[in-house]
Amino acid sequence: MKILPNHDGKHVWRFFRAGGTDQVRLDEAADLLALGELDQKLWVALSCPVKGLEFDEDTLRLLDLDGDGRIRAPEIIAAVQWLSRCLKDVAAIKQEQDCLPLAAINDAEDEGRRLLALAREMLRALGKSDAPAISVSDVADQEKFMAATRFNGDGVVTAESADDGFTKEVIADIQKCLGAVSDRSGKPGIGAEQAERFFKEAEALGRWWSRRSAEAEILPLGERTAEAFAALQGVRGKVEDYFARCKTAAFDPRAASALNRQEGEYAALAAKELSAGVPELSGFPLARVEAERPLPLEEGINPAWAAAMARLKSFAVIPLLGEKTALTEQDLRRLIARLGAHEAWLAEKPASPVESLGMERVAAILESPARDTIKALIARDLEFKHQFESLTQLDKLVRLHRDLYRLLNNFVSFADFYGRRRKALFQAGTLYLDGRSCELCVRVSDPARHAALATLSRMFLAYCECSRPGGPEKMTIAAAVTGGDSDNLMVGRNGIFYDRSGRDWDATIVKLVEHPISIRQAFWAPYKKVARLVEDQIAKLAAEHQKTVDEHAATHLDAAAKAAPPKKEPFDVAKFAGIFAAIGLAMGAMGAALGAVVAAFSKLALWQVPLAMGGIILLISGPSMIIAALKLRQRNLGPILDANGWAVNAMVRINIPFGGALTGVARLPRNAERTLEDPYAEKSQAPKWIALSALVLLSLAGYYVCRRWIFH
Numbered sequence: 001m002k003i004l005p006n007h008d009g010k011h012v013w014r015f016f017r018a019g020g021t022d023q024v025r026l027d028e029a030a031d032l033l034a035l036g037e038l039d040q041k042l043w044v045a046l047s048c049p050v051k052g053l054e055f056d057e058d059t060l061r062l063l064d065l066d067g068d069g070r071i072r073a074p075e076i077i078a079a080v081q082w083l084s085r086c087l088k089d090v091a092a093i094k095q096e097q098d099c100l101p102l103a104a105i106n107d108a109e110d111e112g113r114r115l116l117a118l119a120r121e122m123l124r125a126l127g128k129s130d131a132p133a134i135s136v137s138d139v140a141d142q143e144k145f146m147a148a149t150r151f152n153g154d155g156v157v158t159a160e161s162a163d164d165g166f167t168k169e170v171i172a173d174i175q176k177c178l179g180a181v182s183d184r185s186g187k188p189g190i191g192a193e194q195a196e197r198f199f200k201e202a203e204a205l206g207r208w209w210s211r212r213s214a215e216a217e218i219l220p221l222g223e224r225t226a227e228a229f230a231a232l233q234g235v236r237g238k239v240e241d242y243f244a245r246c247k248t249a250a251f252d253p254r255a256a257s258a259l260n261r262q263e264g265e266y267a268a269l270a271a272k273e274l275s276a277g278v279p280e281l282s283g284f285p286l287a288r289v290e291a292e293r294p295l296p297l298e299e300g301i302n303p304a305w306a307a308a309m310a311r312l313k314s315f316a317v318i319p320l321l322g323e324k325t326a327l328t329e330q331d332l333r334r335l336i337a338r339l340g341a342h343e344a345w346l347a348e349k350p351a352s353p354v355e356s357l358g359m360e361r362v363a364a365i366l367e368s369p370a371r372d373t374i375k376a377l378i379a380r381d382l383e384f385k386h387q388f389e390s391l392t393q394l395d396k397l398v399r400l401h402r403d404l405y406r407l408l409n410n411f412v413s414f415a416d417f418y419g420r421r422r423k424a425l426f427q428a429g430t431l432y433l434d435g436r437s438c439e440l441c442v443r444v445s446d447p448a449r450h451a452a453l454a455t456l457s458r459m460f461l462a463y464c465e466c467s468r469p470g471g472p473e474k475m476t477i478a479a480a481v482t483g484g485d486s487d488n489l490m491v492g493r494n495g496i497f498y499d500r501s502g503r504d505w506d507a508t509i510v511k512l513v514e515h516p517i518s519i520r521q522a523f524w525a526p527y528k529k530v531a532r533l534v535e536d537q538i539a540k541l542a543a544e545h546q547k548t549v550d551e552h553a554a555t556h557l558d559a560a561a562k563a564a565p566p567k568k569e570p571f572d573v574a575k576f577a578g579i580f581a582a583i584g585l586a587m588g589a590m591g592a593a594l595g596a597v598v599a600a601f602s603k604l605a606l607w608q609v610p611l612a613m614g615g616i617i618l619l620i621s622g623p624s625m626i627i628a629a630l631k632l633r634q635r636n637l638g639p640i641l642d643a644n645g646w647a648v649n650a651m652v653r654i655n656i657p658f659g660g661a662l663t664g665v666a667r668l669p670r671n672a673e674r675t676l677e678d679p680y681a682e683k684s685q686a687p688k689w690i691a692l693s694a695l696v697l698l699s700l701a702g703y704y705v706c707r708r709w710i711f712h
Helices: 029-033 057-063 073-086 090-095 110-125 136-140 142-147 165-178 192-214 222-251 253-259 263-270 303-321 329-338 340-347 353-357 359-367 370-382 385-408 415-419 447-457 519-562 573-602 608-633 638-642 656-662 686-711
Strands: 014-018 021-024 045-049 070-072 099-101 133-135 188-191 429-433 436-438 441-444 460-467 474-481 494-499 504-513 663-665
Touching: 014 415, 029 073, 029 090, 057 073, 057 385, 070 073, 073 090, 073 110, 073 385, 090 385, 099 385, 110 133, 110 136, 110 385, 133 136, 133 385, 136 385, 165 188, 165 192, 165 353, 165 359, 165 370, 188 192, 192 340, 192 353, 192 359, 192 370, 222 253, 222 303, 222 329, 222 340, 303 329, 329 340, 353 359, 429 441, 429 460, 429 474, 429 504, 436 474, 447 460, 447 474, 447 504, 447 638, 460 494, 474 504, 608 656, 656 663
Parallel strands: none
Antiparallel strands: 014 021, 045 070, 099 133, 429 436, 429 494, 436 663, 441 474, 460 474, 460 504, 494 504
């Protein structure tokens, strides 16, 4: 470890080297207190998302001061500084304990004293008065604590907040009319805005209602005015229509027939089965239309409107105009005028859901002290505002006491990732696939979008869709394969993924981002390519030959069966001589090539032969290995995290040794016993091939020896 010199009289920082980057160590309280002084260019990350990490999301949400869904460096610094004021020793966060000892809270500061008092009050409400510490689970049980109190500082009062039954009923009425809001304990209640709106609208209704008794013209018939007005309104349009038709008939007698409907329309009705009241006639005139004819109130009325006209006569005409058997247009105007004030009064009624309670109930509420009582209850509840706002702060204090140091070691530095003591926040679990275990697995939401940036990491990535056996849960991960080879990695390959909780998921590869995995793979790559090329060519030639044979057989089988026996041709010596000459030429070419190799090696001293062989191998595999080594040295975790919303601030390299540690390849345990006999092993053909190779080499050697003896 190298300690950098302190030139400015400030804190002396200590760094460790990992991933090709100097990363700060946060070992002491002084390191934490001076975190705001550390140049942010030396931070490994500058922001991370709130969601998608293997970390308590509630803690991250409390850290996210601006609520934008991201944690940034200034918010981390603010959290450390706040903890330094609330705790006697900020170094206590290094223990990452679930419980916060009450003795650790700094009661020398006002905020610390308030949080300490609230912690003791909460423990008392939970039946743990003698507990020396408060845990995350204790603070998380806020609903139970707040449900035990009538007032919780949120400005919302419930029916239980009231002392008397009438006020409880009024609170319930307000909820019925204007809806309820939930207080911090989750109970339905009302706030100041709802209470004010309710009583304001109730007063408006009360003022409107009080006019009916103060202004006599509004109720010309007393309490029966409403039914008289309703009876008039029920037929008013139809009566107006009747008098308009009569005026039209007076204007031109020829229109009378048309205004009374045609005989054919009545004929159509005659074919139907008419019901009581004859509703089919509702569109016809109220009575027979004639010039200057009054509207009859008893006989000659359209049967569809007979009942409504009877109500008009009984409830409005007789009480206001006296006994009449017919109604003139002037009578109608007098009737409308007598009820005009009532109509205007009704039109001025305020539209409010409070009316649903009924005017008697509204009047009773307005006469009671309920308004002042509810206003006092809300004010009393707000007196507890600061105390219960501190509840959120207490929750934050307990959670940061447990979680902040871990976040620092996955944000300011990546000590957890490189230290290998535990998984980093972004590591979702371990993928077991193709005889290996991949520990660098991150959650992703969109593989295609993620891969567009993550490919710059120069790592081989396998995107897998994961699902829980027998459950609806699904997620997608990107697993970095940093060991073994990629021969058997393909889309559709299945594996098992274990998340951080130890739950197993079925995993299926849906996308691959291919990059070199190891130098060993790069060494064999050229030979595997040649082998695959030869296999493909052989398979292609075999398929073409088989196709030709099948077509020939299908075409000529019948013809061959019917044809006469073929005529035996004489032996063509020239033809077969040409065939043997071609074969000899091919063998000669192969022999010349092999001979050249043998001749070249025969000129070398014995100790030079292994070097030559190594040179040939290096010539073939060297370029592939060099390219792979260069790419493996460029592997960088940054693009993988950046694609998930991080802002990685350093080159978080994954070199060859570290990459090998992130992916475990199947190996037998130490001291394991293994039987080499395999009853199903294929029989070895090696002795035959060795003998044949030796024969060819001896023949070529003899050929060259004889040739040199003859010519020299």
